[in-house]
Amino acid sequence: MLNTEPCVECGDVPELLDEDLTCGPCRIRIHLGATVLEMQTVTVRFEIEEVVSCDVVAELEVPADMVDDDEALLAWLEENDDAWVDEIDPLSQQVAERTITAMYGADV
Numbered sequence: 001m002l003n004t005e006p007c008v009e010c011g012d013v014p015e016l017l018d019e020d021l022t023c024g025p026c027r028i029r030i031h032l033g034a035t036v037l038e039m040q041t042v043t044v045r046f047e048i049e050e051v052v053s054c055d056v057v058a059e060l061e062v063p064a065d066m067v068d069d070d071e072a073l074l075a076w077l078e079e080n081d082d083a084w085v086d087e088i089d090p091l092s093q094q095v096a097e098r099t100i101t102a103m104y105g106a107d108v
């Protein structure tokens with residue numbers, strides 16, 4: 001049978017009411033410490049580093065003896081990134097990792 005009683009915390013009538021007469025969201029909130037964080041709008045300045053990944057398809061002039069050697073080819077590509085860096089399609093780049101590298105604080 002579905003619940004018809006309101007939650008004692010928020011007054012909603014959930015489908016399921018807990019034994020303590022609270023709904024799911026309120027129960028979670030209470031379990032998380034019942035503290036409502038006081039929020040404030042500030043200007044925060046910090047620096048981030050993004051690691052992006054994307055597939056590159058490029059027609060390149062590479063040393064012929066490396067064509068069948070993926071490892072040698074990879075090393076050559078890393079050494080000669082100016083040969084293919086223009087082939088990167090910015091739209092295909094996806095941020096794989098975002099790290100905050102410096103924190104300059106908040107202006108209140």
Ligand SMILES: [Zn+2]
Nearest residue numbers: 007010023026
């Ligand atoms: Zn509730």
